[in-house]
Amino acid sequence: MEPRNQTGVSEFFLLGLAEDPELQPLLYNIFLFVYLVTILGNLLIILAISYDSHLHTPMYFFLSNLSFTDICLSTTTVPKMLVNINTQRNSITYTGCLTQVCAAIIFGGFENFLLGIMAYDRYVAICHPLRYTVIMNPHFLGLLVILSLFISIMNALVHSLMLLRLPCTDLEIPHFFCEVVQVLKLACSNTLINNIILYFMSSIFGGIPFSGIIFSYTQIVSSILRMPSAVGKYKAFSTCGSHLTVVFLFYGTGFGVYISSAFTHSSRKTTVASVMYIVVPQMMNPFIYSLRNRDMKGAMRKIIGRILYF
Template structure:
């Protein structure tokens, strides 16, 4: 989406979550609480993992990386929205909008890959326990995380370049952050290439980790069903079931927003999906915080 040279637009207006003052105040308070909870909770997780030698395992290494990504993800969009509300402004610069979109999608994609890597770690631990230490070496864990960063950055760079080439006639974004869907709606250029890329390459990046997660848990379930203890089976299946439920909601929200034609989108639908997405992340955080901090005899 070209800036001042093509369209005369050097900044965008973020219209926020709602135009009604009472709803805006309520949503501001809701997002402020969720943001502070997310930052504090993830910092506690990282601190607990880094200071407890018993938690220096692949699973908690991936969880600490996931917590770091969650901090960065929330800090990409929420502080700007909160600052605009306090300052009474709605503007974001053209370069700031593209930068926000870049990092937003980078951290979302990184979440997907980390969830898949964690599912693979569980698969190895349950289905191949005798070979776990050799299969999940420190080198492999570092390589999985580093490789994920490379893939997601290349993916997001492609989408950002495709958006940057467009021109626009309007600068009002009916959202509280720079998302690709409202930006495509503002474009007066042909967006078919952008939409095709989202539905193909973007879908591949999103669906592949989900398929890996699903395949891992299918094998985990089969292995758990062979456990002779009914109590052990139920405990393991309950853990897997809750994780799969969260993953399904996580991916379902993203697919509902991004992987359908732009004509079916509405500002209300995208806003509701964004609030749901943040709520799900906050709930995931609380579950992880209980598991990790609970090991250190703290109560959440």
């Protein structure tokens, strides 16, 4: 669909989180702070892993990819919202909206796959420790990451191209970014095919990693409980603690958004719930991994010391 020929739409209007002008400065400061913390925290994770040779392991390789994804996912949504609040213009171009939809699906899907891969990494490390270096070899690691990113890109392109065929009449999006479900609601034609594809692909590409996480941790718990040493059990559980916390945060907030959209007709409440999914986990992940991991804390101190020294 050419926007000029079929819809006449050149831009949309993002209604954001609140219409009260008095709340806009507060929202701007909060989200600016959250965005800066997200960027700096995840950059420190990436730098610490890059400069510390002791962290050049599969687990930290996936963690650096997760941090990169968190930066990209936050950058997809938050800066545009900050610009709109600062300029008091809530518009986003048609092309910009579709780009946001595509980027959010890519990086959200990629993060979903990474969490599943990280669960598999912990499963191999705990349940098959003698074969760990053989299974999790550099070639296999690169293949997992590239394949996950490729599937996420293909999934995003399908949804974005399906949006192009829909004529739009309503220009107001009751959200702080262009989210695929909200954009679908603007269509003045039948969106049945779009919704079928959306829910089918979300179930497949969301369900497979989530099922992998459940299977991995079922096997991990079973293996840990068979360990005779209490110290060994503690060490095994501690290596999974940070990842489990991130998993609960990512999927917990995701299910919260789904439940809020299913059981409430208030678009404002759904938008607020989406903040907990698209903004908060990306900010919290660096703290979770740095505070719960002794090696990570040591590497972070080194990199911060180098930055302050220079």
